[in-house]
Amino acid sequence: MNPPDIAPAPLAFFDPGDGRRIAYRLRAPAAGSPTILFLPGYRSDMMGNKATAIDGHCAARGLGCLRLDYSGTGESDGSFADGTLERWLDEVLALIDRAAPQGKLVIVGSSMGGWIAVHAALRRPDRVAALLGIAAAPDFTDWGFSESDKAAITRDGKLERKNPNGPEVSVTHRGFWQSGEALRLLDAPIRLGIPVRLVHGGNDRQVPVAVAMRLIDRLESPDVQLRLIKSGGHNLSEPHEIGAILRELDDLVALVDLSSPLTTSEAAPPAKEAT
Numbered sequence: 001m002n003p004p005d006i007a008p009a010p011l012a013f014f015d016p017g018d019g020r021r022i023a024y025r026l027r028a029p030a031a032g033s034p035t036i037l038f039l040p041g042y043r044s045d046m047m048g049n050k051a052t053a054i055d056g057h058c059a060a061r062g063l064g065c066l067r068l069d070y071s072g073t074g075e076s077d078g079s080f081a082d083g084t085l086e087r088w089l090d091e092v093l094a095l096i097d098r099a100a101p102q103g104k105l106v107i108v109g110s111s112m113g114g115w116i117a118v119h120a121a122l123r124r125p126d127r128v129a130a131l132l133g134i135a136a137a138p139d140f141t142d143w144g145f146s147e148s149d150k151a152a153i154t155r156d157g158k159l160e161r162k163n164p165n166g167p168e169v170s171v172t173h174r175g176f177w178q179s180g181e182a183l184r185l186l187d188a189p190i191r192l193g194i195p196v197r198l199v200h201g202g203n204d205r206q207v208p209v210a211v212a213m214r215l216i217d218r219l220e221s222p223d224v225q226l227r228l229i230k231s232g233g234h235n236l237s238e239p240h241e242i243g244a245i246l247r248e249l250d251d252l253v254a255l256v257d258l259s260s261p262l263t264t265s266e267a268a269p270p271a272k273e274a275t
Helices: 049-061 085-099 112-123 147-156 174-182 209-218 239-255
Strands: 011-014 022-027 035-039 064-068 105-110 128-134 158-162 169-173 196-201 224-229
Touching: 011 085, 022 049, 022 085, 035 049, 035 085, 035 112, 049 064, 049 105, 049 239, 064 085, 085 112, 085 174, 105 112, 105 239, 112 128, 128 239, 147 158, 147 174, 169 174, 196 209, 196 239, 209 224, 224 239
Parallel strands: 035 064, 035 105, 105 128, 128 196, 196 224
Antiparallel strands: 011 022, 022 064, 158 169
């Protein structure tokens, strides 16, 4: 949460090009500081504990902070049922280009947000200088569903399962699942040369630590580190867990050289734009 003497950044909206209003909050950086872009997880928004803790941390240190609600979540327009990984990635790219068109970014992605963060870094290599994944969940449409689950989504258009984080039912729609399958990352090398830090709970029952190890193996960057929190679950929202996240963020910020552009050795050629 933001400390009581630090006001939240004002709520604003942008149109990604089809008339929808996408909600975001931008805290401008002090001179000589990068902007931290926080990407929430599936069915999460920019007012969660980790998001607000990072925003308060940025405010206290003069860092910029940019957050958004994907369409169909939080304050943004749209139906969650229409949300896909591709659509939400497009919204993130539009946010980068319109709300923070200059300066270097450190992307922090939580769970599904970590998946989107990697794609965003591949598509904006001239902007993204470092990446922090919190219980990052790339390709969860693959390893997160059994073959019978996948068949049910294809047949019925959606799948309802028990929600591990609350009493409401967790619904996965066919459009999202198909989009995720089209944007899988872990089957090939990931051409990122930037520093990457991963924070993962050793007791995460939703995203196994093996996923983090597969991501480490696929990333081509020589500077990839994993911080494993022994008793941590998936949410990583306890004070000591958030403290660990913020320490990793500070370490990444210290590596960002604002005086020079990203070189070809630090950034891969941009991938094809999502449409």
